[in-house]
Amino acid sequence: MYNDKVIEIFKNPKNIGDLKDANAIGTIGNASCGDIMQVFLKIENNVIVDAKFKTFGCAAAIAASSIATEMIIGKTVDEALTLKNADVVAELGGLPAQKIHCSVLAEEAIQAAIKDYKEKNNG
Amino acid sequence: MYNDKVIEIFKNPKNIGDLKDANAIGTIGNASCGDIMQVFLKIENNVIVDAKFKTFGCAAAIAASSIATEMIIGKTVDEALTLKNADVVAELGGLPAQKIHCSVLAEEAIQAAIKDYKEKNNG
C-alpha cells in the first residue's frame, strides 16, 4: 500500500482549511466518486503566496493535496500550471496504481483554481 | 478400512495351500480382475473333513478365504452350501463396502468346489 512518506503526510497534512483572503478557488471531483478536492490560492503579482486545501477523499487524496499545495507556494502562476500529476507522485515517493488518480485530482484542482483566477482577472 | 479381526486373519491365515488328497476343487475369479480364489475340499461321507485355499487377491480376499474354509470344516456338504457371503462378512466382523465382493468370491468358490464334488460323484 502506501509508503511511509505518504502515511506521514496523511498523518500531519499541511495547508488545511479555507483561505479567508483567497483570490482563486478550484474544486474538482464529486462526492459520489468518493473524491472532492478544493484548492484555495492567494495570488499576488502572479505569484502564489499562499495555498490551502480541503479534501473529501482517501489518504492518498489528502497527502496529494497537502504536498501539491506545498509545491506551488512561491511559484508563479505559469510555473504552477506546469505541475503535472507525475510530479506529485514523485514528490510523494510513489502511490499505489489504483491511487494515481488522486494525484491527477491535485493537478486538476490547481489548474481549476488558476483558471478561476485568470477568469476573474482577465475575463 | 479393515477391522482388527480382518487384519489379524490376514496376518495369520489358516488353511493355506493345496490339499494333496482333495476330492473337490473350486476356482472362482480371474487375475485380470485382481481376484482368484481356489478352494480344495476333502469330503468324506458328505462331511467336509478338511479344506484349504489358495488366493490371489487383497487382504480381504485372503481373510475371507481363511475364515470361510474354517467355517465349513466339519459341516456336511448341504450345510456348507447354505453358507452365504453375509455369513462370511459377519464372521469377519464386517468388511469395507468396496470389499464385500471378496466375501462373495468365498461363497462362490465353496459352491464351485461342492459342484465339482457332486459332478464327480453323481455325474
Add this chain to the structure above:
Amino acid sequence: MKIYLDNSATTPLNPHVLEAMLPFFTDKFGNASSIHSYGREANRAVSEAREIIAECINARPSEIYFTSGGTESDNWALKGAVYVSKNKYKHIITTQIEHPAILNTCAELEKQNVEITYMNPSNEGMINPKELSNLFTENTILTSIMFANNEIGTLQPIKEAARICREQSVLFHTDAVQAMDSQKIDVKELGIDMLSMSAHKFYGPKGIGVLFVKTGSRLGKLINGGEQERGLRAGTTPTPLIVGMAKALEISVRDREKNNQRILRLRNIFIDRVLSEIPYVYLNGNRENRLPNNVNLSFAFIEGESVLMRLDLAGIAVSSGSACASGSLEASHVILSLGVKEELAHSTIRFSLGVDTTEQQMDYVFNVLKKTVDDLRRMSPLYDYEKGIGSYV
C-alpha cells in the same frame, strides 16, 4: 495499543485449534486416501472432524464436503446446481446484498445464459421472503440467500425463505460464512439444502471451508480428479486444516452464548455512544436483526478509507466496505442497495468485534474515532467547520 476490530474479514486462529492441528503437519502427515497406517490415521481424523462439523449443524457426516473456503463452496453450490440441471433454460434467484463469491459467480453464469433475479433489500437491509413467490419461473432451479450479511450484519429470514422454496421444489442454498460463529444453525429445522462455511471466520484456519449438501440433492462437480470427498471434490485431503476447522467450530458452538452476550453488550454501548456523541452518523442495517459483533456506520462528509487509515495509525483495525473490494473506487454495493446516497456510502466503516475485544479497547476506539471524525471533517469541503453543518460546495 493494537486493537483488531475486523473479525468479519478474518479472525486469528484460536491457540487450541492450532494445538489440535499441529500433530497432523509433521507427525500424522499421511494422505487420508492411502490405505497404510499413516493414511488410516489421517483418514480417522478426517472422519472425526466430519462428524463434529455435521453435529454442529445437525447434518449427517456424509452431507459435509470439504472445500478450500467459503468462496469455493459458494461457486460450487451455484455452478454445481446449474451443471447438473437438465432444464433448457435455467433461472436462479439471489439478492443484491450477497458477497462477491455469489454475485460474481452469478455474473459468470449469466454469461452462460443462466437467468438471475436479484432481490432487493429493504432500506434496513432485510430481504422479504414473501417476494419469492412472484419470482419463481418454471426454470427456477435454485435460490441463494445469505444467512448474515458480511458488511451490515443483517440476519435474513432463512427458515421462511427455505420453506417457500421447498414448496416450489426449488433448491435452497445459504451462504452462512458470516453467521457460523454466532448463530445456532440447524439445517434440518431450517430446511436448508446447501450451506457454505469458511473456517477462518470462526477462529479456524484459512484455506478450508465446507459445503453442506443435503442427502439427495444432486450437484455437479467444480473440481474433477481423484475420488476424495465421495468423488465430488477432488484433491489431496488437507487433514490439518480439516482437523482445525472442526476444532474451531466445536469451540465456537461451545462458547457461543457466552461470547454473544458479552460482545453484544460492548457493541450496543459503542453504537449508542457514537450515535449520541458524534453528529451526522448513520447506522446501516437493521439494529436488532444483525450479527452481535457488527457495527456499520456512515460518517457524513468524510471518506471511509481516510477514517480507516487514521484509526490504523492509532493501532485500530477496521474495514471500509468489504476487504475484497478494497482498492476499488466504487462504493459498497450493499450500502448502495439500502438506498444510501453514493457520497454517504463512501463514508462507511465496519467495526467487527471478536472474542478478544474488551471494554477498555472500545473506550479507546471511541475516543480515537471521535477525534478522527473531527479532524477529517475539519478538512472536508463538504462540512462547514465553523458552523458545524454539512454543505455541498
Add this chain to the structure above:
Amino acid sequence: MKIYLDNSATTPLNPHVLEAMLPFFTDKFGNASSIHSYGREANRAVSEAREIIAECINARPSEIYFTSGGTESDNWALKGAVYVSKNKYKHIITTQIEHPAILNTCAELEKQNVEITYMNPSNEGMINPKELSNLFTENTILTSIMFANNEIGTLQPIKEAARICREQSVLFHTDAVQAMDSQKIDVKELGIDMLSMSAHKFYGPKGIGVLFVKTGSRLGKLINGGEQERGLRAGTTPTPLIVGMAKALEISVRDREKNNQRILRLRNIFIDRVLSEIPYVYLNGNRENRLPNNVNLSFAFIEGESVLMRLDLAGIAVSSGSACASGSLEASHVILSLGVKEELAHSTIRFSLGVDTTEQQMDYVFNVLKKTVDDLRRMSPLYDYEKGIGSYV
C-alpha cells in the same frame, strides 16, 4: 520401526516450514486484502512468498497464482483455457498416463463437447513429442503433458513438447506436481505456458498449490468472487499456507542436488537387489529417465494390496497404484498403458523414497519384502510353490 516410502502420495511437513508458518496463524493473522496494518503485514508475506516461488522456476511474481492444490491448478489450466477460447470446436491433446486431476477434467470437458486426444506412452512410459505434429487440428487450443508421472516416475521430454506446441501457437501446460521436488524447472528455458504444483509433495503444507501462467496467456476463471490473485482466483488468501509453500520450495531447491544424489543411490541399490534376488519381478517405467525417488515394481502371481498390507503390518508404508484410486478394483491406467497385462498390473507396488529415507531402512524393507513375496506366493493359485514357477490354473 516405522518407514515411510510413500512420499509421492504426500510428504511430512518440514519442521522449518512449520516454523515459518506459525506466526501467521495466531499473530500475523490478518486478511491480506485488508488495508490496515494486519492486512499489510500479511500482504507483504504473501508478496515475498510469491517472489520466492517465482524465482525458483524463473518466472515473474505476477505469473504465480495460488490455488488450493495441484488438482485445482490442473482443473483451472484446462477449463480456463477452454472457457476463454472463442473457437467453436475445441481440441486438447494430453496423455494416457496423466493424473486423474487431468484425466477426469478431460472427461468432464468431453461431456461439454471438447475433443480430447490421449497420446499413448511407449512400453517404458515415455511420450514421444514428435507424435504431436500429427495430432494438431485447427481447433487445438492446449496440450497438457505431465512433467513426471506419479506412479512410474518417468520424466517426459517437456522442452521439446513445449517447442512443438509453441510453433503451432498451441498453449502448453505441464502438471509438474511430482517433479517439483527433484527437478530443476526453468519455465522460460523450457518454454512452458502453464505449470501446476502442489506444496505437500515437497514437504510443504497440504491445501495449497500454484498455477504458473505465463504473462499474456489468457485464462478463464474457475472460482469467481473477490479480487484476490489479481482478480483471477477468488477466496481469502491463506497466508500461512502460502508462506509455508514458499519456504518448502526454497529448501527443496537449496537441498535438491544433495538429496537427489543420496536418494538415487539408495533407490538404485534397492532396485538392483530386488531384481536380482526376487524372481518374477518387473520394473515399470524407463530405468534412467525417472524421478530419483521412484521405484515401481510388479510382483507376478501376487496382488498388490496384499503386499501393501503385509508391508504395512511390518511398519512400512508403500502404495499400490496411486492413492486416489485406492479402493478401486481396476488396475492402474498407467501400468496398463505400458502394455502390462492386467493380472501383472494388479501386482504393482510403488515405493517412493524421501529425504528421511536411510540405508538401514531400505535394508529392512528389502528383507520384509522378500519374505512377503514368498509368503503370498505360497498362497497364490498362480504360483506353484514346489516348482517355483508360475502357472495359470
